[in-house]
Amino acid sequence: xxxxxxxxxxxxxxLEKDLNIETLKHNIEKYMRFANITIKELSEAANIPFATLxxxxxxxxxxxxxLSTVINLARAMGISVDELLGCVAMSEEEHHLxxxxxxxxxxxxxxxxxxxxxxxxxxxAYNFEKQKIINVMYPQLEYSNNLLPSxxxxxxxxxxxxxxxxxxxxxxxxxxxxxxMPNYCPYDILLIANDRPAKPNEICVVVNYGHIHLAKRIERxxxxxxxxxxxxxxxxxxxxxxxxxxMVIGYxxxxxxxxxx
Numbered sequence: 001x002x003x004x005x006x007x008x009x010x011x012x013x014x015l016e017k018d019l020n021i022e023t024l025k026h027n028i029e030k031y032m033r034f035a036n037i038t039i040k041e042l043s044e045a046a047n048i049p050f051a052t053l054x055x056x057x058x059x060x061x062x063x064x065x066x067l068s069t070v071i072n073l074a075r076a077m078g079i080s081v082d083e084l085l086g087c088v089a090m091s092e093e094e095h096h097l098x099x100x101x102x103x104x105x106x107x108x109x110x111x112x113x114x115x116x117x118x119x120x121x122x123x124x125a126y127n128f129e130k131q132k133i134i135n136v137m138y139p140q141l142e143y144s145n146n147l148l149p150s151x152x153x154x155x156x157x158x159x160x161x162x163x164x165x166x167x168x169x170x171x172x173x174x175x176x177x178x179x180x181m182p183n184y185c186p187y188d189i190l191l192i193a194n195d196r197p198a199k200p201n202e203i204c205v206v207v208n209y210g211h212i213h214l215a216k217r218i219e220r221x222x223x224x225x226x227x228x229x230x231x232x233x234x235x236x237x238x239x240x241x242x243x244x245x246x247m248v249i250g251y252x253x254x255x256x257x258x259x260x261x
Contacts, residue, residue: 009034010099011083021064023086025057031077046076111151122155132159136172136189139212145177147212156189156256165254168193172256173205173212173249179234180214187258190214194250206230207247208240215240217251 011027032042043053048069056065074084080098101109118135126133136156140148156172158165169191175184183203184190190205198204198217206213215230215238230245232238 009077009079011079012086020085024065024070024084027084027086028053028057028073028077042073042076046072048072114151115153118153126155126157130159131157132161132166133157134169134172134191136174138174139176141176142211145179147177148210149207149212158191158256161191161254165191168195168253170194170250174258183233184214184255185257189256189258190252191254191256192250193253194248198248198251203233203252204230205249205252206240206245207249208245210246212249213238214252 009031012023012030028042032039035042037045039053039057040050043050046053046069052065052069053073056069070081070084074081077084083098101112104112122133122135133155135153138150138152138154140150140152142148158169161169171192173190173192175186175188175190178186192205200217200219202217204215204217206215213230214233216233218229218231220227220229228242229239230241230248
């Protein structure tokens with residue numbers, strides 16, 4: 001029954017504990033408008049009597065409903081019971097993760113699920129309370145010598161780095177090519193942070209047209225306005241504005257030299 005489009009039905013939450021039934025009604029009505037369906041169609045999809053749903057929505061004396069009714073409605077709408085009730089039983093971070101996952105295409109969900117499973121495996125192999133472990137991506141080298149994102153991630157212990165580095169770095173990327181020399185050598189691992197926007201002239205890891213690039217962030221000031229460009233570190237010829245870049249993964253906070261190759 002959930003609408004099969006790129007649109008996402010996002011329920012509303014209420015911080016008022018006494019308004020759960022009102023929030024429930026509101027979310028049901030909001031979903032029917034979103035999916036462009038009638039009460040009868042929703043009752044059939046949820047396998048509950050029409051009169052039950054009609055009374056829930058429009059009876060002035062109806063102040064509660066069965067748990068089975070809520071569960072069946074949530075299943076038909078493709079959301080959780082917490083979301084349907086709007087009762088904020090989950091944390092803001094958990095709700096954000098669920099909402100983000102629902103927006104992703106199926107092929108991307110597979111990669112996210114793989115990555116989560118990988119994180120669970122790492123947590124059993126390392127003591128995260130005593131060690132700072134990050135995931136390092138080893139990108140693919142395309143035939144045209146462009147770098148492509150990959151699902152080849154390997155753990156790296158950066159526990160011995162200074163605290164100002166450990167607290168900022170969230171991931172890493174191996175330089176699997178030689179055309180970023182002399183800035184970076186093959187097998188250097190870039191420690192990437194995104195705790196703040198990159199400063200002028202800092203080197204960033206960006207994604208553009210599906211490819212990964214190392215680029216220097218350049219700011220230009222003109223009549224009180226600031227324009228930003230990312231200039232390719234590879235040849236200095238490719239330039240892209242903030243709006244043209246697909247994603248800025250982060251800036252390079254430190255380099256780990258992997259002498260093993």
